[in-house]
Amino acid sequence: MxxxxxxxxxxxxxxxxxxxxxxxxxxxxxxxxxxxxxxxxxxxxxxxxxxxxIMRLEALRRIETSGDEISVGAGVRQAELETWTSLGRDLPLLAAVFPWIGHVQTRSRGTVCGSIAHADPSAELPLSLVTLGGWVSLRGHKQKRRVKADDFFIGMMATDLAEGEMIEAVHFPRARPGSGYAFREVGRRHGDFAIVACAAVADERGLRLGIAGVDDRPRVFSLPPLDDSQFDDAINDIAWSLNARDDFHASARYRRDLVRSLGRETLKEASRCRA
Incomplete structure (x- = not known):
């Protein structure tokens, strides 16, 4: 067509x-x-x-560091952020995530903010932004506003973007010293959207586990520090709290099983990276 x-x-x-x-x-x-x-x-x-x-607008083609925050403009292509020299140091979670996003060809054209605006519940960049506790800057003809990532995604491919607004930039917190990050994903083929993806952050405040592909938007859960005997019960509770569904790709039961296995692996890896 x-x-x-x-x-x-x-x-x-x-x-x-x-x-x-x-x-x-x-x-x-x-x-x-x-x-x-x-x-x-x-x-x-x-x-x-x-x-x-908007791709001729140079003001939107910038990656900027300001204090503890990395701002990515609406015109920055995914490949540009992927090859940014400070990515592994300042955004190690994204360094782990990028190889799983589509293919080289799509990352060379697609933008970071475009993926956030599209808000596919299985997409890796929205999951990363929510898990890290990032922000979205919205701009209209008469106003600007800044929204927490977890409030920006409101449903299946639905966001808090108002009529006449556009995403001007997204903001990722820089990696904190002594923090650990990890990512895991299962899809039908490498480069497909995830059946289930898990991202984790471990720091002095505890653990954060983000999950995509199960509910109608990326979900994030905060947990206290856990020892090995506590992981299974905590992740099982999370798996049952999600609105898992059957579809062409996987059953709800399989998705919950993936949350349990990937979630455990991701949290443990993040915790090891912090040690």
Missing amino acids: KPASFDFLCPDTLEEALAALSQGGPEARVIAGGQSLVPMLNMRLARPALLVD
């Missing part, structure tokens, strides 16, 4: 882009890498009247 007809704008400034989104209302959409939106256009699952291409 081919997309329904639409108008296309490639603005020279962020202000021009925001004005177009404001005027276009619910019929206007931002396009950046296009790895999620273009297939939806071709299948006519999305029928915007206006597409606003």
